[in-house]
Amino acid sequence: MPHDPSQMVTLKIPRPLYERLTQLIEGTGFRSVTEFATYVLRDLASHPTSQREAEAAAGERMTEAEVEAARERLRELGYL
């Protein structure tokens, strides 16, 4: 994981939360609250977060008809 100081910024969180997180990461392999927070936030950011995005994602799931059309093409091409 890169740690170029010029690419890092400071986030502020309440001290009680910081202390709670310090306890939480004991024995987990995370070396600091910063490392843990980065892990959690990246995971969160890598998935649709807003309601709009979630709806869009749901709307773009394939319908049964689309899945069957894809299967039909795959059969025609000899994949199935």
Place this chain on the structure above:
Amino acid sequence: MIHPHGGRLVNRMVSGEEREGLAREAPDLPAVALNQRELADLEMIATGAMSPLEGFMGGADYRSVIDSMRLANGLVWAIPVVLSAKTEEHKTLTRGDRVSLLDDAGRALAVMDVADRYEADHDYEAQMVLRTNDEAHPGVQYLQSISPVYLGGTIHMIRHPEHKDFARYRLEPKETRVLFATKGWNRVAAFQTRNPIHRAHEYLQKCALEVCDGLLIHPLVGETKSDDIPADVRMRCYEELMERYYPKDRVVLSVFPAAMRYAGPREAIFHALVRKNYGCTHFIVGRDHAGVGSYYGTYDAHAIFGEFEPQEIDITPLFFDHAFYCRTCGNMATTKTCPHGKEDHVFLSGTKVREMLAAGELPPVEFTRPEVAKLLAESSR
């Protein structure tokens, strides 16, 4: 099924009335004739292969990708996917304009909502992405051939490019996802190549298949440098091997439409993320992946994965060392599994293979299956 990069599979193909309206509008819009790389990128964006991209990158994403290998929203993305201006008119386009995107026959394939026009720094882009400014590097040559003015924006694809080759092997991500699900494959390894298949490649693929349910052999058929083996020859080699040496119910051969960037380590990340979009859970990374000449270290493309948290990439890289046939072991092996010296190993460089073929010699069976050697020899005449 593994999630696409960014959580959803992008679909920028339009249909119905929207498509009809855009098709009517396209001829009256400023037109941008795409080069081969851009055409391949356009198709991959539209079909979701490049999810989460919904169009060619704007300046914020471009700069972020170059500087930090992340999109402006923080998602990992290692390669700029950009559209270069082709005329002076293009250099005056502004946010809110629309352009039509043409193939090399002048057909409008898509409409793009211009969201950004910006000036690229090609020297900086080359240094950061390709790790060199050497004019002998094919990626540097490409940058020198295009305008540094880039246009970014969301695309609306109104028709697929017309492909004259490999029609039966062209599968979109949504189709490979349905295919893997229908076959009941939970763990699917992808293999990327722009080279003919030799025993070493076959070994890596079969090692991967030992620990996965299925294997997607996904040769790149987009633009490559002129001295690479042509895609049709490579595909004939694959067809021959698939017929004779691979379990048909566990292996899928399909083509990957992208152009080569020769960006080595960064392109390895790109290739892995894109294969995740195709529904693969594992990605084979061999020696000098996507490399050219001696611009990258043998295992730079392995090391770069360590710069990210595994869950950011999500697809699991399968790293393989240099593979060869060992005469003493009597089998295929790698430097990890064979204790013997180079004198026992059968390995030929691409240059040596080309020289042998030019001289009418066939590479040894320990290096290349006879069926492949024959096809390569025929194509080199």
